[in-house]
Amino acid sequence: MDFLHSVWTTGGAFLLLLTVVVFVHELGHFLVARWNGVRVEVFSVGFGRELIGFNDRHGTRWRISMLPLGGYVKFFGDADAASAGTDDTSGYSEEERRVAFPCQPLWRKASIVFAGPAANFIFAILVFAVVFMTVGRPQTQAVIDQVRPASAAQEAGLLPGDRIIAVAGEPVASFEDVQRLVPLYGNGVMAVTVDRAGQTLTLETEPQRVDSDGNALPMPILGVTISAEAIEVVRLGPVDALGEAVVNTYTMTRSTLVALGQMVSGQRGTEELGGPIRIAEFSGQAARAGTLSFVMFIAILSINLGLINLLPVPVLDGGHLALYAIEGLRGRPLGEKAQEVGIRIGLSLVIALMIFATWNDILRLVTG
Secondary structure: OHHHHHHHHHHHHHHHHHHHHHHHHHHHHHHHHHHOOOOEEEEEEEEEEEEEEEEOOOOOEEEEEEEEEEEEEEEOOOOOOOOOOOOOOOOOOHHHHHHOHHHOOHHHHHHHHHHHHHHHHHHHHHHHHHHHHHOOEEEEOOEOOEEOOOOHHHHHOOOOOOEEEEEOOEEOOOHHHHHHHHHHHOOOOEEEEEEEOOEEEEEEEOOEEEOOOOOEEEEEEOOEEOOHHHEEEEOOOHHHHHHHHHHHHHHHHHHHHHHHHHHHHOOOOOOOOOOHHHHHHHHHHHHHHOHHHHHHHHHHHHHHHHHHHOOOOOOOHHHHHHHHHHHHHHOOOOOHHHHHHHHHHHHHHHHHHHHHHHHHHHHHHHHO
16 A cells, blocks of 8 residues: 555656646746737647647637646747658648747747747745745855765765865855766766865865665765754845845756766766656645755756757757747748758657656666
8 A cells, every 4th residue: 555655646746746847848938838829729638639728718729638747838930849840831821920939030930939948047036035934044064064974075074063164165055056066077087175173174075976885876965964053944035035046046957067068078978867657746745845855856857858958959848949040140930841851860868868768767767
């Protein structure tokens, strides 16, 4: 029964999480398209056969489809739901051309496409701001309480009472910054700057991927702990909460980009890449940890969805924006053949990445 309950919780949390972030993303496309007078034919959460749906007064078909692993909006004039085909608008009337997506000015099409990822970032900022105003924002002093024996911190000479002020040259304001920066820069020799009784020291550390019992860890750790008394949760006012939410979103986005860059350059392993299985696992863990943890995880995934969609890969929003940029520079779009080749390459890359990430998930489950 416990196993079935865990599976139900994990599956339900995963579907709810995915539905929310996809709905937010597609709502961004939808709203900006409507504001620009473009007709939206379909707003679908999920793919495949329609389960339930209705038409609004503007003629948009809102639907929930059988496969709840994504979603899309289809604009009038699109050759397909992904806006990936060749659009033939030669037979359109003047009225139809006014509301057809392919007939819009370049800047208008770009704003509609960009609105999806932007909605994901805005949603995350709003979630963080509401949490910081209502529940509060953890503010933990980055003062070392204990140094674990035989850890990277002990070997480097870190001591209890040291205040960490920088990791790999990145300023540290709280212990949460340390937890974020060590996995990011700790795959080799990493500088840690501390304030020790008023004296600034920079020590070289080599974070480890094993815990105190010798068990393998997915990310490197420094081997320090903080005192429970150092943790303080502070409720922020609306302005401060919004500002901190923007900083929080920017920091997460930047960290993700740095990690991706390290993977591409070979400085970081790709075993941290996860697919649907890992997202489902984490969403189940967040749901079991409580509503607040689950809501925060939704916001984090929303940031990642927005960022991934901005990658300049055809079939993703970033790929469309790249094509619009090329069209703006050339004064005309790329030829039909070039676009088809780009779409095939982009689709192949996305499928390959999904297979690779899922394989990582399976290997992690098998090896424990």
